[in-house]
Amino acid sequence: MAFNSADIGAFKNVWVFCEQRQGKMMPTTFELISEGRKLADELGVELCGILLGDNVDAIAPELGNYGADKVYVYNSPLLKDYTTDAYTKVISEAVEEIKPEILLFGASNIGRDLAPRCAARLHTGLCADCTHLDIDMPIYKNFLKEASTLPAERIEKLGTVKINGADHDVSRDIKMTRPAFGGHLMASIFCPRFRPAMATVRPGVMKKRECKKNVEILHPAFNLTEADIKTEVVEVVKAAKKLVDLIGADFIVSVGRGISKDVEGGIKLAEELAEVLGGVVGSSRACVDAGWITADHQVGQTGKTVHPKVYIALGISGAIQHKAGMQDSECIIAVNKNDTAPIFEVADYGIVGDLFKVVPELIESIKAAKA
Ligand code: FAD
Numbered sequence: 001m002a003f004n005s006a007d008i009g010a011f012k013n014v015w016v017f018c019e020q021r022q023g024k025m026m027p028t029t030f031e032l033i034s035e036g037r038k039l040a041d042e043l044g045v046e047l048c049g050i051l052l053g054d055n056v057d058a059i060a061p062e063l064g065n066y067g068a069d070k071v072y073v074y075n076s077p078l079l080k081d082y083t084t085d086a087y088t089k090v091i092s093e094a095v096e097e098i099k100p101e102i103l104l105f106g107a108s109n110i111g112r113d114l115a116p117r118c119a120a121r122l123h124t125g126l127c128a129d130c131t132h133l134d135i136d137m138p139i140y141k142n143f144l145k146e147a148s149t150l151p152a153e154r155i156e157k158l159g160t161v162k163i164n165g166a167d168h169d170v171s172r173d174i175k176m177t178r179p180a181f182g183g184h185l186m187a188s189i190f191c192p193r194f195r196p197a198m199a200t201v202r203p204g205v206m207k208k209r210e211c212k213k214n215v216e217i218l219h220p221a222f223n224l225t226e227a228d229i230k231t232e233v234v235e236v237v238k239a240a241k242k243l244v245d246l247i248g249a250d251f252i253v254s255v256g257r258g259i260s261k262d263v264e265g266g267i268k269l270a271e272e273l274a275e276v277l278g279g280v281v282g283s284s285r286a287c288v289d290a291g292w293i294t295a296d297h298q299v300g301q302t303g304k305t306v307h308p309k310v311y312i313a314l315g316i317s318g319a320i321q322h323k324a325g326m327q328d329s330e331c332i333i334a335v336n337k338n339d340t341a342p343i344f345e346v347a348d349y350g351i352v353g354d355l356f357k358v359v360p361e362l363i364e365s366i367k368a369a370k371a
Pocket of ligand 1: 255256257258259283284285286287298299300301302303304314315316317318319320321322325335336337338341353354355356
């Protein structure tokens with residue numbers, strides 16, 4: 001079903017798709033609930049989670065710890081493991097029935113598969129891979145007044161739709177921001193004519209904030225049969241490889257192309273420094289592209305977004321795409337032999353020098369301080 005602008009006034013509340021796997025809530029869900037709380041407060045509406053699975057009621061109250069007012073729970077053995085068909089059908093039909101104005105997904109593998117399918121079925125807009133969300137239509141209007149040749153009258157009408165012949169103000173719109181053109185600029189995207197406005201949000205970008213609420217758990221009726229699902233999940237096999245947990249780490253020591261004269265030695269130094277700090281090793285994309293380290297270590301626009309207590313960048317120049325993933329770290333320490341490297345622009349502490357000389361001294365000093 002397609003909702004056109006005449007239906008917009010019927011849509012209310014902010015929804016977050018609450019991703020769970022094997023009955024465990026994914027950390028991104030709490031980040032999105034916290035962000036959704038902020039948006040719902042600005043709009044003066046409720047924040048609702050939509051949770052699909054098999055017997056997942058027990059984890060629904062966790063969402064109340066981060067500010068959810070309600071959770072719509074859809075339980076079925078057919079929803080135990082994620083399938084595109086089943087999840088798309090249940091979510092799309094729930095949206096048609098209950099009509100949220102905003103619907104957020106994590107940009108996880110599941111979110112990236114599911115959100116576009118729902119958006120297409122609901123005939124609405126989806127902004128993928130957002131790094132920032134606001135309620136902000138007036139800023140967009142001001143920008144157009146200054147930058148476009150559109151008559152002011154037409155700009156004022158933006159965000160106003162006719163419902164039963166009367167003007168209806170939809171200017172409380174969500175502004176979805178994401179990197180564009182290879183990260184060289186940030187694009188602000190609005191979805192003023194269709195509902196819900198949908199976005200996927202990169203894991204790790206939004207901060208989770210505790211905000212206790214008495215959450216109401218609801219079980220709306222829904223229809224789902226085996227005939228709705230074209231695929232069958234035969235087995236879920238967990239990857240044997242242990243992936244590095246960059247998003248949850250307090251200390252990250254990242255390596256860049258600056259280790260090129262001794263790749264093995266450079267990575268070993270980073271591992272040693274990470275170990276004395278109780279942290280993990282990250283990297284720039286240059287090292288991943290060169291095959292020196294696996295992609296799960298990559299920080300940046302096409303890697304992970306991190307905000308540890310301390311981020312140490314070793315031999316990383318500080319390209320905009322790398323900074324996009326680490327510049328919100330609480331404390332940034334950069335080691336680079338070039339004193340004009342852009343990484344120093346975001347660093348709290350900069351050490352100009354050869355990482356192969358600096359890092360062993362750092363390790364020794366930390367060990368001595370701990371002894
Ligand atoms: P370089 O830019 O080559 O920098 C190496 C640095 O090491 C230099 O500053 C040099 O002075 C210093 N150095 C050399 N030797 C030493 C030494 N012995 N001691 C100390 N310092 C030394 N990049 C990312 O990191 N993450 C991303 O997610 C990402 N996504 C991208 C997405 C797109 C669409 C594009 C176009 C690019 C992306 N990039 C990303 C690539 C990015 O533009 C840069 O090319 C990359 O970050 C550079 O990595 P680097 O800093 O390790 O290497």
